[in-house]
Amino acid sequence: MATLKELAAKEERFVGGHTSCAGCGYPNIFRLTLAAIKEPVAVVGATGCCEVNTSIFPYTSWKVPFLHNAFENSAATCSGVEAAYQSLVKSGKIKDESFRFIAFGGDGGTYDIGLQSLSGAMERGHDMLYICYDNGAYMNTGIQRSGATPRYANTTTAPVGKVNPGKRQKKKDLAKIMVGHNVPYVAQTIAGNWKDLTNKIEKAMSIRGPKFIVVLATCPLGWVTKTQDTVKLTQMAVDSCFWPLYEVENGKYKLNYDPKDKKIPVADWLKLQGRFKHLFKTGNETLLAEIQSEVDQDWESLKALCDFHSKQGVV
């Protein structure tokens, strides 16, 4: 597993000058991803903050082949690129440089709009990695709710008011949906833990076949947070067990980090975010307790699953 010095020694394949907001959470995911991969890479992007910010004509932040098609089909496009590459190599028309294929999408382009094309690409077994950077709403178009928005978050299409306490529905568990596709590697990580992120990218690159990684990224605009807290916030999401770090290799769950006695109440994490401001008004204590019990329940069931598989491994 590479150290930071080894990663930094390489030439950057994702450069600055893109138009993401100050303190944006996603760019370092792609910087670290491309730094962690040794092979040549081709990237396909779904519409979203990342695609819009990094590829405004005539400028591009990518130093690797980059292709954008539409909101819903980055996985389908990437699988086509991969199939074409394999076919050209097989027929001897191009040299095999062991190119790696990465498709990415935000949570809107993955949890909602691109889910069917992602599902298809994973099921067909293309040799590609799909990275979803999850910032919990359609931030690019003005903070509309998505399938990834956590319960009771304030968004422009599920606003907080006298009747509604924000988004009423629970966040989808995308990693588990992908586990259901029986792909060789699924992982959940955060943008604020370079070691965990690059380890998972390296591991994914060592596996042939469809891979999926979902990464939690802060959005200072949509989460209404301070720009300098970007890294801290994703780390707190892990410590509160809202977003556990785990990976699933061939159907076997493995927990990568257990906060144990360092576990913090989820309210500590919510308090720093303006989108949950209303939960701390008097009369809303039950909503806060509901979120906490939901997080605890999910954490316990994940831990039980990981324990079960780790014991199986020993026997």
Place this chain on the structure above:
Amino acid sequence: MSFDPQKYTGALTVGELPEGGIWTEPGSSLMRKTGDWKTLKPVWDKNKCISCLTCWAYCPDSCIKIEKALNEKTGKEDVKNAGIDLEHCKGCGICAAVCPPKVAAITMEKAR
């Protein structure tokens, strides 16, 4: 057809655009100087810095400069922090926030 992003003024006709709407220069976004967005600027203290590169890992705008130098003690090539690219830094303050508290080599100051 060759196309120079530097000469782009935002008023090109269809015939002047590169075929297929492709980008012709990798990494050309560096021509866009996003450094003028900032209200706070990071100030880096070379003497305090231990080159742990945590700031490099988390800078969203790739603004932590890296230099390769020979380490006199080990005789190996070492990777070191070489300051901050203020031309593209948006002044978010992540570098100062992730700098280990005992080191505190980066502080935020008013940009103007």
